[in-house]
Amino acid sequence: MEQITTADELNKKYLRDGMWPTIFCNGCGHGVVLEYTLWALEELGWDMDKTVFASGIGCSSRLPGYINADGLHTTHGRAIAFATGIKAADPDLNIIIFTGDGDCAGIGGNHFIHAARRNIDMTVIMINNFIYGMTGGQLAPTAPLGSIATTAPYGNIENPFDICNLACALGANYVARWCVTHPYQPIKSIKEGLQKKGFSLLEFLAPCPTAYGRRNKLGDIKKHWEWYDNNTILIEDYKKIMQYGTEEEKKELKHKFQIGVFQDLQKPGFFELYGNLVNRLQIKENEPKEGKK
Amino acid sequence: MKYQRDPKRIRDALGKKVQFLLGDMACVYGGMLAGCSFFAGYPITPASEVAEGAARLFPRIGATYIQMEDEIGSIAALIGAAWGGAKSMTATSGPGFSLMMENYGYAVMTETPCVIVNVQRTGPSTGQPTLGAQGDMMQCRWGTHGDIEALALAPSTVQECLDFTIEAFNLSEKYRNPACVMTDGEVGHLRERIIIPEEQDLEIIDRVPAIIDKKKFIPFMNSQTIKNCKIPDFPTFGTGYHTYVTGLTHNEKGFPATDKQPDHERLVKRITEKITNDASKLVMVEKLNLDDADIAFVTYGATARPAESAMEIGRKNRYKVGVLRLKLVWPFPEKEIVKLAKQVDKIIVPEMNLGQIVHPVREYAGGNCEVISAPKIGGEMHHPAEIYKYLEGK
Numbered sequence: 001m002e003q004i005t006t007a008d009e010l011n012k013k014y015l016r017d018g019m020w021p022t023i024f025c026n027g028c029g030h031g032v033v034l035e036y037t038l039w040a041l042e043e044l045g046w047d048m049d050k051t052v053f054a055s056g057i058g059c060s061s062r063l064p065g066y067i068n069a070d071g072l073h074t075t076h077g078r079a080i081a082f083a084t085g086i087k088a089a090d091p092d093l094n095i096i097i098f099t100g101d102g103d104c105a106g107i108g109g110n111h112f113i114h115a116a117r118r119n120i121d122m123t124v125i126m127i128n129n130f131i132y133g134m135t136g137g138q139l140a141p142t143a144p145l146g147s148i149a150t151t152a153p154y155g156n157i158e159n160p161f162d163i164c165n166l167a168c169a170l171g172a173n174y175v176a177r178w179c180v181t182h183p184y185q186p187i188k189s190i191k192e193g194l195q196k197k198g199f200s201l202l203e204f205l206a207p208c209p210t211a212y213g214r215r216n217k218l219g220d221i222k223k224h225w226e227w228y229d230n231n232t233i234l235i236e237d238y239k240k241i242m243q244y245g246t247e248e249e250k251k252e253l254k255h256k257f258q259i260g261v262f263q264d265l266q267k268p269g270f271f272e273l274y275g276n277l278v279n280r281l282q283i284k285e286n287e288p289k290e291g292k293k
Numbered sequence: 294m295k296y297q298r299d300p301k302r303i304r305d306a307l308g309k310k311v312q313f314l315l316g317d318m319a320c321v322y323g324g325m326l327a328g329c330s331f332f333a334g335y336p337i338t339p340a341s342e343v344a345e346g347a348a349r350l351f352p353r354i355g356a357t358y359i360q361m362e363d364e365i366g367s368i369a370a371l372i373g374a375a376w377g378g379a380k381s382m383t384a385t386s387g388p389g390f391s392l393m394m395e396n397y398g399y400a401v402m403t404e405t406p407c408v409i410v411n412v413q414r415t416g417p418s419t420g421q422p423t424l425g426a427q428g429d430m431m432q433c434r435w436g437t438h439g440d441i442e443a444l445a446l447a448p449s450t451v452q453e454c455l456d457f458t459i460e461a462f463n464l465s466e467k468y469r470n471p472a473c474v475m476t477d478g479e480v481g482h483l484r485e486r487i488i489i490p491e492e493q494d495l496e497i498i499d500r501v502p503a504i505i506d507k508k509k510f511i512p513f514m515n516s517q518t519i520k521n522c523k524i525p526d527f528p529t530f531g532t533g534y535h536t537y538v539t540g541l542t543h544n545e546k547g548f549p550a551t552d553k554q555p556d557h558e559r560l561v562k563r564i565t566e567k568i569t570n571d572a573s574k575l576v577m578v579e580k581l582n583l584d585d586a587d588i589a590f591v592t593y594g595a596t597a598r599p600a601e602s603a604m605e606i607g608r609k610n611r612y613k614v615g616v617l618r619l620k621l622v623w624p625f626p627e628k629e630i631v632k633l634a635k636q637v638d639k640i641i642v643p644e645m646n647l648g649q650i651v652h653p654v655r656e657y658a659g660g661n662c663e664v665i666s667a668p669k670i671g672g673e674m675h676h677p678a679e680i681y682k683y684l685e686g687k
Contacts, residue, residue: 016537019548049533054373065537065548070530072376073539075399078369081361085370086530088331088357089377090295093531111369114362274359278352285305285353 004042007035014038014048016068023062027213027221029180029206033127034063036183037096040190051094054083056108059134059208060100060127077108080115083122091271094194095122101142102132105161109141112163116170119198121269125190126163126201129208137211144255148215167201168263174200175263180207181228182259189261198269205232205257235260295378296330296356300492306353310489316451316481317384320410320474321346322489323458324382328497329408330356331381333370335363335389338422339478340412343384364389368396371407375400376538378529380462384410386478388419390429391436397471398437399540404469404513404525404564406500408461411473412481413645415672424672425478427594427645431652433473434623440561442568443623444472446577447594451485457620460577463498468568469524475622477645479595479674503528512536513560514545523567568624577621578629582608586615588639588684591630591654593619595674596643602677603643607684614684625653634658641683643667643675 004010015038024030041051048069055061057076064071074082083095104112104126115122131149132138139149141161148155167175174196178186186204193200205228207213213224233241233256241249303325314322320343324332332347334340344360351358357374361367364385371381385393390411400407411433415426427447429436434443444464446457458474465472503510503526505517512534516522528534541549542557550556568575582604583589592600597618607614617633619626630653634640640662642651648666655664667683669675 016535048535050531052530065539069535070376071537072373072530073537073541074369074372075395075540078365078396081366081369082373084359084361084366085331085333085373085375085379085381086377087373088359088370089374089379089381090531092295093377110362111366114366274352274357278355281353282355 010038015066019066025210027209030060032180033204036186037190039187052086053096054079055098056103058100058103060098063098077103080111084120087121097124099126101128101140105163106141116167116172116199118270121271123193123200127204127206129206131208131212133208133211164203164262172201173198173265176261177203177259179205179228179232179259181225232257232259298328302354306350312487314451314487316454316483317342318346319451319454320458323455327459327462329380329382331374331379332358333361333367334383335361335367337386337389339481340384340386343410364392368393372400372405375405375407376530382408386412386414387416387429394437400471401441402540403538406465406469407471408465409473411475413477421672430649442565444470445475445623447475447622449597452487466498466500477595500527503534511545512547523563572624575624576626578626579618581616583615586613587637588614589633589637590616591640591642593622599675599677600643600680603680606681612684627657630654630657634661637662639663641665641667643680
């Protein structure tokens, strides 16, 4: 196989014919996350016959449709639960889930927390654009305080959901947050997440100029993308400033999103533990029973 | 490793051939015999014993049991498991069945085989959790949004809990549609003698797998291996077919096609007609004393038991009464009712609800005979005398 060096070659290898144009608007971050994922898969050399993509409902959940692999486009919020079944039926399959902030942290929150707690073997890529984009810009559970949505016309008064913090608390094996504006760390991180046993979460902060940026006066697409650079900080830098920085520097961090790897554990995944259970029972059954000749 | 059905291992786990068994447990046995390798469920009275049985026995045969976070997740996992190549089942009762309705429709739309055991209890809402009812018979037919065909069996005995669970898997696999075992708290919590069928007496149907060339395969149209069959071949995930499965209206290739009327009509007609076209083959009824009858009880599930007793009392009192028991309730045995209505003067439909199956009975009786609902709710079965009194016209 020839080495792939350009995005065109990458797309040709991994994407389906006849699905263009995509449903995504100009300046949307979803295609970028797809591209990062494909680069990670390419670098890992995974067999696309054995890689299954699952998704729920929303813009992000349309991504599996573009990939030339098995894909299960499920109901709103439920992809993780569906994927639990896929993995149980065929543990040789690699499971990747594309989901959004509404799909995963909103309607699908319950499935998310329990899959993370069980350390179900799957990689969840949650694209967080702070908004319900497909339905036209309603308030998302991750929306920053004060942000405007069609259903929060006077500004959001609800605390935003920190999904990475939640996943860490539940003991997920791998938890990272990245931003679509930086390509290299995310690709490396997706690779780490994919290779991880058990549950891995990659949250991507991604712009939605149409439904979020416009209403929140983040300027044109270029300015909107720059907003992400100006409002994120690496976890390591954050910690340093919190330790050594001036009060002013610390104050400036308050509204910024930390990006990087939050958690990296090596616990066995659910299906490894379940397999051990099955083996344990089988050994017990094959033991000669007392009192029987 | 993927599950392989191993008859010896299953029978070792099940134990003796003749047992005194709980109805809920018999559903687990039926599932295991049918080749089910994935159970996902959530505790709910009076269906919890099904999950408990699966938790105990499934790991012993190398099958997977998982307790999900709710019933929405349970049915979602079943559908995922089916696409991963497994036969999958869950068990629930009314409140859980209500939660499952969205993904039940998803299973229909994506033509995914899976089996739902509904051990019915009284409703609406939380109702009487420990007591039986037949209040979800119409929900199973019409509860999800949009146009579907349902496959539903109603066991009257513990033996039938086992047999009908196998049958539900067979129907589900054959038609690529979810199938329901609509049992109830009475039969589910009943203990009776059962006989585990011998391996050679079992009929096990598996979905038709996709085997043709991957470039020529079209996942959502008539079978490409069986002639004149509206049921597509099944491209199990991981076998290289790269199938896209969506609950959106899709074209034959499986891709979203949501803005044109003909695409939707073609799809939904095919997935309903694959069942309705076979309606004449899909009849499972039991007839008792109908030959000379001028009155008939049309009944199903637990209620068939007091109805049969009422018939015996009626016969002793010179009523020419018989019983038509529906084993397969959906698809509805229209022709049987049409025929019966022309023969008898009166059809009485006892049910543990305020009248559900009486409606299609009345529809297909078409005015050819009187159709009377004999309802009972509140978590008690009909006493035979309560059904008998309808013979006396009271």
